[in-house]
Amino acid sequence: MKEKMSRALAYEPRYALNAICPYFTMFPLEYPMRVLQKHKKSSPIVMDPFCGRGTTLFAARALGLVSRGLDTSPVAVAIAQAKLCNVQSEAALALAQAYIKANDSVAVPQTEFFKHAFSAQVLKAICAIRQGLLTTKRESDEVILLRAAMLGCLHGPTSKRQENQSYFSNQMPRTFASKPDYSVRYWNEKNLKAPNSNVVDVLWRKLQRLSIAPGPVKSSPSHASLGDSRRAASLPASSRDFSVVVTSPPYYGMRTYVEDQWLRNWFLGGPERIEYGNPEQLEHAGKDVFAKSLGLVWKNMARTEADSLDMYIRFGIIPSAKVDAKALMLDSLEESRVGWKLVHTREAETAASGKRQANHMTTGSTAALEYDFHVRRK
Structure with a gap:
């Protein structure tokens, strides 16, 4: 069943902080809000190992939950940190x-x-x-x-x-x-x-549109940090307290996240030109290599010391990759060597925002096919 929610939350004034900086392949706020509403009563600590511009972190903030996030991109982390600051x-x-x-x-x-x-x-x-x-x-x-x-x-x-x-x-x-x-x-x-x-x-x-954002609860900008979520060092003992993961890994076949943010990276102190290649990205040299690389992230998430762990994953592929997204995700979970129970899989709405933005300069783009997975550590 496809997700029926619209993007209406993006236009509500109290959620304006979440739109402080548009980011390629961002998922709508409705997705983490819907997921976290189901867990709100238990007050979980929320984790996003691919936090991007911090949509999951902002959803947790809006619901009064503590959250943590990791990303290898300095641009992503700079945006995500703003989702956890007191608006001044x-x-x-x-x-x-x-x-x-x-x-x-x-x-x-x-x-x-x-x-x-x-x-x-x-x-x-x-x-x-x-x-x-x-x-x-x-x-x-x-x-x-x-x-x-x-x-x-x-x-x-x-x-x-x-x-x-x-x-x-x-x-x-x-x-x-x-x-x-x-x-x-x-x-x-x-x-x-x-x-x-x-x-x-x-x-x-x-x-001037941001001042009515809800205040952060027991979270600080430092909870969004630069790190490779495949590596154990990125998850010190003080951060292994989360029981809900809501995330969206990079699309399979999408290799240019860093290059596409080159101008923002310059503003953060980077070079005036594009530098290609990023060893800290997931490996895209084939679906098997990608599954192993992503499996390291799930293995790292399973190191949480919480009694239970629910992971909600929105995963997509670019159409030209011609890969079965569901099979690839299941392979990555198996590669983690962690016992996961698949609770459900369903098709998500297509990620058309990238196409709409590309149209501003008439570049070609096609909406990606995405699926939502809910898995639970056994």
Whole structure:
């Protein structure tokens, strides 16, 4: 049976914090909310070993539950940490203004991409805030919130009206950064110019919607951390207290998560160009290799010291992979060498958001086929 829920929760003001930064292949808030509602009475600690932009963590926050998350992407962790911070919108905005003033002489990238992607005024302000965030010695709530808001505003579709501008960049997708050479060609062919927006005004439009978010309960931004969930070291004894896992591993066949976030990675201190290859991603050299790699994650999750463990997994494949998603997931569970009981499997709604975002720059994309699994440690 397909999931019937709409994406309506994304538009409720009290859940605006969850939309602080769009992220490729994100699952809708309804999925972890529905799952965690079933466990709420027992007040479980929630874990997401592929936390991405922190949707599971935010759902736990909204329901008053403690949560933890891991991801190998610094971009993902920066966004997820904001889902566990106390919202300090005015303080974050004031911090942005202070950084712009303090870093007036900051150097800016000189590549063709950056010259076309942002107006000179906007790029200077972005780099000033970037410099301030990179050199701060205090990871306060306003620092964490500002960092995630900047990532969320960094690139996206342009608006015809300046007062409605929600992104800093020339026309781009909002969930991933298109490649530099392609972007420059596209902008030149379409004669598109980067908007000369006021960075603080764009930030204000995003931040002023976040203040009514529910407060975090016994969770802190440090509960979302950088780590490879296949490795035992990423799960120290102090973190092995969860009894519910809600997660969505990378799509099988999707190898470019890190590369697709290259511009946000630059904002976090990375290079001005795309760097290919990431040894900390799941291995995609074939379905058997992928199953073994993913099996290490399930084995690590089973190390929790909680009396029971329920795992809810939304798993998909890209259509070109031509692999049976259900069989591949079951193989990964078997590879973990943990006794799992399969409670249910069902088809999820198709992940069409990636296609909608790709349409902003007319790139090709097809919705992925996804399934929801519920397994329980025996």
